[in-house]
Amino acid sequence: MRKLTKIVVPALIAVMGAGTMAVPAQAQAYGRHDAGHATPVRNSNIRADINGLNRDIDRAFARRTISNREATSLKRDAIQVQRLYQQYARNGLTRTETRTLQARVDRIHVALRAERRDRDNRRG
Template identity: 50%
Template sequence: MRTLTKILAPALVASFAIASVAPANAAAVHNGNRAQAAHMTPARNDTIRTQISQLSRDIDRATRRGTLSRRESASLKRDLGELRGLYGRYARGGLQRSEVRMLERKADQIRASLRAERHDFNKKPQHARR
């Protein structure tokens, strides 16, 4: 009987401890939107990061081709830097749907500005070398 008590008592204590901790963990995981957003964040992060890097490449390419002036390029890069900073702040706690929409809207605005600046006619003139 003593042997059974020595084995059974610690097993019961351990099982009660595990049973009391499990609901607390489950409640923390499913409590609020942050936990759900953090669960789905990797795909959202990849999408936003891809958009930001694509915008950066597009701005650099337009600048090299001469379709953007230095001033236009600097302005777009400044806007892109603000988008990167906003993304960094939002991504720390996991992106929520509203934050993703905000970041995508700002990326779309920068993309529209880039398109407008490329197609305006106030570019730096390209002088031929003699």
């Protein structure tokens, strides 16, 4: 009996230790591990970019470099990004979510630049 406990107890400890090691790796695969969440700095940066986007649209409209229709369309896109940010931020932003939001903000900035340069005062 003594030999059996000498063999079984270390085996059980090894199995239990291996089981706890697998959890962080599995959590990482789904992008929800603590290291995958956005830091407060990254979170505030994306929020500032979204707010800056709204400010840039308002400024372009006030300077009459884009039309009301163009501004409305760009604002609608910015609102969608804001809603997506709020949805993602409930559980903390992952790196993937941060990249997605940043890509959408960048796309709207490119569209705003194109609208300012076209000088035709209509969308597209």
